Every structure is written in structure tokens, then in C-alpha cells.
Amino acid sequence: MAQERPNRLAEFVMLLRKNVPLLREQLEVWASEIREHPRLLWETTAIRYTVYAGGGLLAAWLLTLFVGFLTPPPPAGAKSTATTADYHVICSDPSCAYHFVIKREFGFTGFPIECPKCKKPTGISARRCNSATCQGRWVAPVEVDGVKNCPICGAALD
Numbered sequence: 001m002a003q004e005r006p007n008r009l010a011e012f013v014m015l016l017r018k019n020v021p022l023l024r025e026q027l028e029v030w031a032s033e034i035r036e037h038p039r040l041l042w043e044t045t046a047i048r049y050t051v052y053a054g055g056g057l058l059a060a061w062l063l064t065l066f067v068g069f070l071t072p073p074p075p076a077g078a079k080s081t082a083t084t085a086d087y088h089v090i091c092s093d094p095s096c097a098y099h100f101v102i103k104r105e106f107g108f109t110g111f112p113i114e115c116p117k118c119k120k121p122t123g124i125s126a127r128r129c130n131s132a133t134c135q136g137r138w139v140a141p142v143e144v145d146g147v148k149n150c151p152i153c154g155a156a157l158d
Helices: 008-036 039-043 045-070
Strands: 084-091 099-105 123-125 127-129 137-139 142-144 147-149
Touching: 008 039, 039 045, 084 137
Parallel strands: none
Antiparallel strands: 084 099, 084 123, 127 137, 142 147
């Protein structure tokens, strides 16, 4: 019969319940020592590194704020930042192989999409093959061993 996997969360909770009184006593002893010798507070590693981290975050925030004040505003006629991109798409159906361009938001991953020529959901993201054979042709990449290759000449695509 196979042994059951131990419940790590239950073990952690039981260990915590067992050690809470001991931790409370140690915290009370530590607090009384701090009251007698306040310098011990800074010598506590956790507190010292917490102060260092807080100071580093404050310095980074102040530096970012300062750089933001020094950065000039964009020119009056400047357009807003782009949120969309043009994606080259090619129909993966060999009888169609239609190439078209779509405009979608950055990071679009909703492939395959419908081909406007054959009306089938076979449109995939196209890649440009710059080999001597294809000379910059847009192709539907074929994945071989985790590498995307050109289906015409077999060259590895970027």
C-alpha cells in the first residue's frame, strides 16, 4: 500500500502552535533587553536590513521623482504612445496562402484567425524569410525541434 503524502500545511500549523509560547517568551526577553540597552535594537539583523531596504526604496523613489522633474515634456504636436501594432498574417492552407495585415493591440496572441480570402480559421503569424532562396518573402513558419523554419527553403527564422 502506498504511503500518503504528508500535509505540509498541517505540519506547519502544528509546529507554529507548538512554538508560539516559546516565541512569545523570547520576544518578551528581547524587548526587555532593548529597554535596558537601546543600542541592541540597531544590532538586530532583521531590523537593520529592514531599515537599509526602506532607505534604498526611498532613495530610488526620490531619484525617479527627480528624473521625472528633469525630463522635458513632449512637443505640443506629439501623438500619444502607440497601443496597437500591425501583424503580418499568412493563411496556412497551402491552396490559399493569402498574405494580409491586421491591426491589433500589442501582445496579440489570438492566432489562428479567419483568413479573409478562404474564410477558414487558418491565418497564422507570418515571418519574413531573408534567405537567398526566399529573398524576404513572408512565410508561415514550420516548427521543427523547437525552432521555427521556413517551409520553402528550410532556413531558420528569427
